[in-house]
Amino acid sequence: MTERIRWIGLAVFLGLCIGAGGLGAVATTPEIDGWYKTVAKPTWNPPNYVFGPVWTTLFVMMAVAAWLVWRPAGFMSAKVPLLLFAAQLVLNVAWSWIFFGLHQPSWAFAEIVILWLAIAVTMRAFFQRSKLAGWLLVPYLAWVSFASVLNFGIWRLN
Numbered sequence: 001m002t003e004r005i006r007w008i009g010l011a012v013f014l015g016l017c018i019g020a021g022g023l024g025a026v027a028t029t030p031e032i033d034g035w036y037k038t039v040a041k042p043t044w045n046p047p048n049y050v051f052g053p054v055w056t057t058l059f060v061m062m063a064v065a066a067w068l069v070w071r072p073a074g075f076m077s078a079k080v081p082l083l084l085f086a087a088q089l090v091l092n093v094a095w096s097w098i099f100f101g102l103h104q105p106s107w108a109f110a111e112i113v114i115l116w117l118a119i120a121v122t123m124r125a126f127f128q129r130s131k132l133a134g135w136l137l138v139p140y141l142a143w144v145s146f147a148s149v150l151n152f153g154i155w156r157l158n
Contacts, residue, residue: 001074010067017063020089021055024096031100039105040157045150058140062089065136069129081125088118105155112148119144 032048066085069078095115099108119141127134 001071006071009070010063013063013067013070014060017059017066017089018056020093021059023093024055027097027101031103035103036100039154042150042153042157045153054143058143061136062140065126065130065133068133068136069126072129078129081122081129084118084122084125088115088122091115091118099151105151105158109148109151109155112144112151116141116144116148 062085066082069081069085072078075082091111092115095108095111098104098111119137123134123137123141126137
C-alpha cells in the first residue's frame with residue numbers, strides 16, 4: 001500500500017465519521033431549541049454548546065483509530081474490527097434519531113446501552129490491532145458512559 005493510498009484512507013475514515021456526525025446532527029439540531037428545550041434535565045446537564053465540540057473531537061479520534069487499524073494491510077486484514085466499528089457508528093447515528101428525532105428517551109436509553117457494548121467490543125478489537133487505536137476510543141466510551149447516565153436521567157424525569 002502506497003503512502004498516498006494510506007492518506008486517502010485517512011480522508012475516507014474522516015469523511016465517514018464526520019458524515020455520521022452530520023447525519024446525527026440532522027435529527028439533533030432542529031430539536032435543540034424545540035423539543036429538547038422543553039424536556040426536564042438533570043441539574044448537571046452540560047450546556048448545549050459543549051456537545052458540538054466534544055462530538056467533533058470524538059469523531060476525529062474515532063476516524064484516526066479506524067485508520068490505524070486499517071492502515072497496515074487494508075480492509076481484508078482488519079475486516080472484523082472494522083465491521084464492528086461500522087456497526088457502532090450506525091448505532092451512534094441511530095441514537096440521535098431515536099432520542100431527538102422520535103422524542104423517545106426510553107428507547108434511546110435501551111439503544112445507547114447497546115451502543116456502549118458495541119464500542120467496548122470495538123475498542124477491545126482495536127487494542128488487539130493497535131494500542132494507540134484502542135486508546136483513541138477510550139474518551140468516546142467515557143463520553144457515551146456519561147451520555148448514557150444523562151439519557152437515563154432525562155428519561156426518568158420525563
